[in-house]
Amino acid sequence: MRFVKGHGTENDFVILPDPDGALELAPAAVVRLCDRRAGIGGDGVLRVVRTKAAGDPAVEAMAGEAEWFMDYRNADGSVAEMCGNGVRVFARYLVDAGLAAPGEWDLATRAGLRRVTLGASGDVSVDMGPPEHLGTGEASLAGRSFAGERVSMGNPHLACAIDEPVAGLDLSRAPGFDPAVFPDGVNVELFRRVGARHVEMRVYERGSGETRSCGTGTVAVAAAAALAEGPENRHGRDDHADQWTIDVPGGRVVVTLDGRTSHLRGPAVLVADGEFRADWLTGS
Numbered sequence: 001m002r003f004v005k006g007h008g009t010e011n012d013f014v015i016l017p018d019p020d021g022a023l024e025l026a027p028a029a030v031v032r033l034c035d036r037r038a039g040i041g042g043d044g045v046l047r048v049v050r051t052k053a054a055g056d057p058a059v060e061a062m063a064g065e066a067e068w069f070m071d072y073r074n075a076d077g078s079v080a081e082m083c084g085n086g087v088r089v090f091a092r093y094l095v096d097a098g099l100a101a102p103g104e105w106d107l108a109t110r111a112g113l114r115r116v117t118l119g120a121s122g123d124v125s126v127d128m129g130p131p132e133h134l135g136t137g138e139a140s141l142a143g144r145s146f147a148g149e150r151v152s153m154g155n156p157h158l159a160c161a162i163d164e165p166v167a168g169l170d171l172s173r174a175p176g177f178d179p180a181v182f183p184d185g186v187n188v189e190l191f192r193r194v195g196a197r198h199v200e201m202r203v204y205e206r207g208s209g210e211t212r213s214c215g216t217g218t219v220a221v222a223a224a225a226a227l228a229e230g231p232e233n234r235h236g237r238d239d240h241a242d243q244w245t246i247d248v249p250g251g252r253v254v255v256t257l258d259g260r261t262s263h264l265r266g267p268a269v270l271v272a273d274g275e276f277r278a279d280w281l282t283g284s
């Protein structure tokens with residue numbers, strides 16, 4: 001079975017081409033694929049399937065607008081609604097494989113349609129939709145409590161502003177949180193302002209642990225940072241949409257907020273093409 005390995009700011013994925021939706025992708029198979037010692041290794045899996053063959057009526061309803069559906073799975077085998085770095089890598093794969101042309105078109109995700117813009121090479125830009133502010137919340141990490149802004153990017157985030165450099169944080173264990181506030185779990189971002197519309201962040205992802213980057217998380221952080229700046233400083237201060245530079249351990253992305261929607265721009269790199277054994281995947 002063929003796979004491609006790719007990453008966006010070192011948030012890495014095993015890409016599985018499955019145009020006709022023939023692959024039965026059990027959670028245990030995803031865990032095997034993402035295992036960094038006994039498998040291929042990745043923060044998640046991107047199954048590339050034609051929207052009309054997704055096998056889910058809610059997804060198939062988007063077939064008229066988007067030919068391809070990003071079936072995203074976390075490394076622990078769980079399903080997530082959206083993945084911002086994944087969308088960029090997915091789009092780059094489609095163009096590289098000749099399944100889509102460079103330009104601007106929609107992809108289907110469980111969170112709805114996402115419009116991508118890309119050339120024959122280089123960065124990919126994604127219309128991520130409007131960040132949804134849900135109020136405040138908190139999480140604990142390594143015995144410390146962090147307060148932040150709950151933001152939905154289709155998937156749940158808690159973006160917490162801190163004053164210390166993010167490099168010193170302990171993100172080795174899963175965050176604690178109130179399941180009544182986050183019934184579907186949460187991705188927790190910790191960020192520090194390092195300049196004008198410029199922040200650094202680290203993230204502990206639901207279903208994957210600490211990753212080197214999280215695209216939806218970078219947009220949630222930009223939205224939380226913009227909210228903290230106050231309305232007088234947002235949207236139109238210099239007649240341009242607010243552009244935020246977000247540094248993550250795996251590189252840098254740019255997030256634009258214009259009050260109507262958000263855009264995420266960053267790299268999408270295809271690293272390797274390979275083949276794995278079908279019997280290994282099923283453990284048979």
Ligand SMILES: N[C@@H](CCC[C@H](N)C(=O)O)C(=O)O
Pocket residue numbers: 011044074079080081082083084085086155156187205206207208211213214215216217
């Ligand atoms: N790394 C992704 C987010 C992947 C999904 C997330 N772990 C969740 O469960 O919501 C990104 O780049 O957005």
